[in-house]
Amino acid sequence: MNFSYFVASRFFTTTKKWNFVHVISWVSLLGVAIGTAALILVLSVFNGFESLVLSMYNSFDPHLTISSSKGKTFNPELMPSEILDNDNIYAAAFVLEEKALLKYQDKQFIATIKGVSSNYHNITSFDSLLIEGEYFHDYENKNVGIIGAGISYHLSMGLASVFEQLHVYLPNRKSKTLLNTYNTFRQASLTPTGVFSVQAEIDEKYIITPLRFIQELSEKNDQISAIEIKLRDSDNMLLTQEELQQSLSSDYIVKNRLEHQVVLYKILNTEKLAVFLILLFILIIATFNIIGSLTMLIIDKKEKVLSLISFGANKQNIKHIFFYTSMMIVGAGAIIGLAIGLFLGFIQQKFGFISLGGGFVIDAYPIIFSIFDIIVVLCSVLIIGLVASWFPSHILINRIFKRQIY
Numbered sequence: 001m002n003f004s005y006f007v008a009s010r011f012f013t014t015t016k017k018w019n020f021v022h023v024i025s026w027v028s029l030l031g032v033a034i035g036t037a038a039l040i041l042v043l044s045v046f047n048g049f050e051s052l053v054l055s056m057y058n059s060f061d062p063h064l065t066i067s068s069s070k071g072k073t074f075n076p077e078l079m080p081s082e083i084l085d086n087d088n089i090y091a092a093a094f095v096l097e098e099k100a101l102l103k104y105q106d107k108q109f110i111a112t113i114k115g116v117s118s119n120y121h122n123i124t125s126f127d128s129l130l131i132e133g134e135y136f137h138d139y140e141n142k143n144v145g146i147i148g149a150g151i152s153y154h155l156s157m158g159l160a161s162v163f164e165q166l167h168v169y170l171p172n173r174k175s176k177t178l179l180n181t182y183n184t185f186r187q188a189s190l191t192p193t194g195v196f197s198v199q200a201e202i203d204e205k206y207i208i209t210p211l212r213f214i215q216e217l218s219e220k221n222d223q224i225s226a227i228e229i230k231l232r233d234s235d236n237m238l239l240t241q242e243e244l245q246q247s248l249s250s251d252y253i254v255k256n257r258l259e260h261q262v263v264l265y266k267i268l269n270t271e272k273l274a275v276f277l278i279l280l281f282i283l284i285i286a287t288f289n290i291i292g293s294l295t296m297l298i299i300d301k302k303e304k305v306l307s308l309i310s311f312g313a314n315k316q317n318i319k320h321i322f323f324y325t326s327m328m329i330v331g332a333g334a335i336i337g338l339a340i341g342l343f344l345g346f347i348q349q350k351f352g353f354i355s356l357g358g359g360f361v362i363d364a365y366p367i368i369f370s371i372f373d374i375i376v377v378l379c380s381v382l383i384i385g386l387v388a389s390w391f392p393s394h395i396l397i398n399r400i401f402k403r404q405i406y
Contacts, residue, residue: 024296028289029333035283036337036381042279043373044345046272048366057264060198061257062123062228063237066244069253073223083247088240090232091122094224096214101169104155111151113168114206115214123230126196133194142213143190149197150204165189170217188217280380287388294326294392323389330385334378345369
């Protein structure tokens with residue numbers, strides 16, 4: 001066994017002389033443990049919230065969308081017929097989106113009418129998003145729709161009135177004057193069959209209707225704005241996207257769900273990084289205890305250091321002894337903190353002791369552990385420990401040897 005490591009382990013584990021120095025060392029160890037546990041728990045909670053938010057968006061957003069690069073709409077009949085024969089494509093649906101003015105009784109609201117083809121329910125798990133009513137399966141009755149909860153709120157459509165007529169107004173592209181309001185807008189009425197809720201931004205934006213309803217109202221009978229695609233294996237999403245893009249001309253763009261929510265992903269990653277850096281800074285401050293405890297340990301063991309020097313130990317041996325002792329404190333603190341963080345996180349996962357209160361989608365703080373996060377935390381703690389251990393073990397030992405010389 002290495003001489004320096006052996007002596008360091010004796011300094012770290014000895015309990016014969018329990019004094020203030022040992023108390024400070026254990027306080028330092030506890031500080032590292034708490035900091036490590038806090039980092040792991042907070043990052044795991046962020047992972048849980050990130051997964052929850054993305055699952056809410058992903059329940060509405062398809063894996064891939066094909067849209068026109070040269071206009072708002074396109075005719076799907078002009079696309080290569082074999083484009084949707086990819087083995088990884090589970091289902092595809094045609095959609096057409098148009099901004100419209102909604103009117104219900106004396107309330108008005110601007111929303112996006114999203115007309116969908118008959119196999120749209122295979123793209124999204126819409127049944128799980130409904131909070132009232134049911135999904136329309138009768139596409140022959142085109143004057144039906146599902147309303148976002150936010151739109152229902154703004155129009156004051158209560159549960160009792162959800163099955164009354166909703167008037168939809170769309171600008172008439174053929175109208176040559178704005179003076180005649182009758183010709184300025186094309187009007188239709190639809191009966192809401194249900195209310196869905198995904199996320200506030202989506203709930204206040206969309207009404208889902210059969211594709212034929214919005215095509216006829218907008219006079220775009222053969223046009224769609226996009227093809228939404230659900231994949232069999234989402235892990236190969238980027239590969240399938242590349243294959244489809246290569247099969248299509250430059251007239252079309254294939255986007256994945258990540259590209260549709262770029263801002264959302266940036267916000268989530270930025271918030272997580274900011275919290276990590278704040279907690280890391282707190283951990284750095286906590287490591288000053290390590291510098292203080294190691295300094296006091298060197299002073300406390302000064303007589304033993306002089307004895308070791310007299311027995312032939314050189315400067316590097318002594319430096320390594322106290323460096324290893326300090327790293328043992330850091331390592332033990334990191335391992336204990338990891339165990340505490342994983343244990344508390346597992347308890348929260350299993351029993352949800354810390355609740356979010358009322359008004360949330362879930363009852364308790366979500367926890368999702370990430371191997372990458374755990375590795376990053378442990379590496380960060382060890383690097384901080386290395387820096388904190390190096391300073392006193394080198395500076396003070398150099399001073400002791402200088403005094404020995406003089």
